[in-house]
Amino acid sequence: MAANLDIYPLESKIKLVCADHNNAADMLLEILHAVQAFNRYIPESAYQIIADCLNLSRAEVYGVVTFYHDFRQKPPAKKIIKLCQSEACQSMGSVQLKADIEKGLNSDVAIETIYCLGNCALAPSALVDGQIYGRLDADQLNTLIGGAA
Amino acid sequence: MxxxxxxxxxxxxxxxxxxxxxxxxxxxxxxxxxxxxxxxxxxxxxxxxxxxxxxxxxxxxxxxxxxxxxxxxxxxxxxxxxxxxxxxxxxxxKQTRHIFAKSGEIDPLSIDDYIAHGGFVGLKKCIDIGAQASVKQILDSGLRGRGGAAFPTGIKWQTTLDAAADQKYVVCNADEGDGGTFSDRLVMETDPMALIEGMIICGASIGATKGYIYLRSEYPLTKEILGEAIENAYQTGWLGDNVGGLGLHFDLELRIGAGAYICGEETSLLDSLEGKRGMVRAKPPLPAIEGLFGKPTIINNVITLASAPDILANGAKAYAALGVGRSTGTLPFQLGGNIKRGGMVEVEFGHTLREIIEGFGGGTLSGRPIKAVQLGGPLGSYIHPDELDTVLDYEKFAEIGGAVGHGGIVVFDDTANMAALARFAFHFCEVESCGKCTPCRIGAVRGGEILDKIADGENVTENFALLDDLFDVMEVGSLCAMGGLTPKPVRSILKHFPLELGIKEGVET
Missing domain, CATH: 3.40.30.10 (Glutaredoxin)
Structure with a gap:
């Protein structure tokens, strides 16, 4: 992989990612994850570029982007808190917690629903910047939101 | 030091x-x-x-x-x-740890630790006795798919062994998406080599030289640990060419999902591995005959595969001697939700649900009475306190309209809103449906609408009749368990908590 991707324009970066995955059609999810890792979302311009690299149709690439919850079509908020809303976290108040936290958030922060982080014995749980936090309450969530925002 | x-x-x-x-x-x-x-x-x-x-x-x-x-x-x-x-x-x-015998004792990333604690004995045995005999061991053990469908693993492996092809695959379903479940995650994080060895054994048994682990993206730490374990295995010669000096070849690739619950369904997972939308495939053909890239494929759950080393090492008889009825062996149950002592509890089949929740779990964390227990995830059911003495056995829970499933146990106290949980069942199906079949795609939406109308007191009797009809359509007409089993939890709430769903006393439903 090229050492410093930042210096390349977006189109080149995307092509490099595809090449890094041998332009293999079955690696589409991995490629989209990689693009989102440096771009934070999948821009519309990416569909045709990836389609050309992988010998797929634009519709097929668009179909995959829109199918999976992880892939974003628009730039997200600066900080994203993925708060679990599955049954175990529900049993420990995660629905109310989400409702309470969502009040008075500025546009820099977004609370998203995620379904299960596998931390069901330490509910409520959230995923923030690749880290999972357990036994959360409103105070701790506010600290997470406030920290490094 | x-x-x-x-x-x-x-x-x-x-x-x-x-x-x-x-x-x-x-x-x-x-x-x-x-x-x-x-x-x-x-x-x-x-x-x-x-x-x-x-x-x-x-x-x-x-x-x-x-x-x-x-x-x-x-x-x-x-x-x-x-x-x-x-x-x-x-x-x-009080646990009977087979899958999790080494967890917490060893450094998960140390191949030396793994070997010192009995690692690869199963694989060596498998090579000794040969492919057919190894498959027979799995069959005789009575091991059933631990993902939740509980299909006899030996039959799947035999089918793939018998299928002639230039390439076969072993796929590990690590898309543990059910709320309340974390045993797959736990074994991958605490004893990843057990899964890797299990996959190599499977490969040697069915004739596959390539394996994939499809891991959900919601498990970032698991990805880190498993990735490093696979790397270590390659470095020490336990993956790749001439695995462990035993003459077989096995390559293993870790692949990551992208947040779709339906990709835990085996055929949807295969499409996702092929870089496509996770659409469910019709069966036949069975993946065992025509699976990944059209080749014969074993697709098994993490715990199922991680059970293989123990079965090969200690023999099918020892494994089959554990458990009850047709539920042989152990299951790592996962205690979560409103529970005092939550975590993974690995025991033989045969204990009652109450023994796990109260004996191990100590009851609710809040100290308030248990109102309901979700067993078997979103496609399982809500168990009433009166049913807690049911024996944990696949058939016994099926008999009462429940399901052991993957073994996830989520405890709710008396503050639980059962109507909200019923509504959630349809909402979850709507959000996660692949969209291919009408009963699931449309049924999930209509089911939610009917529950909302009932909650508003609108034509309650007619709407309950309509709901019952919808249940039948989804159960019988859906392409897979997503639509097929979404009615299950709702039926259980209807049965045990009718008043909360808006059934007035005395109204016929």
Missing amino acids: NIVYVPKDTASVSVGANAVAAKFIDAGYKVIRNGSRGAAWLEPLVEIDTPDGRVGFSCVHPNDVEALINDAFGHEAPHLLDVGLIKNIDYFK
């Missing part, structure tokens, strides 16, 4: 284990990250060696580290956090 064991799994890290480890490193300790013993209620569970065995200190906070070092370690008088010898803790003593 002084050694201390600090766990590293999603649960322990979620409550500060990494910060605790850092403190010990600062204090000059050698810190071994020993996976986890799966008792979330004790995490972070810090351990030290003593002449009598490992001793534990529970719920350690970074601020406790100094006091532990100065006042606890090596001292006679028990510290506040001291839980004594690990081997004497009831929670662990």
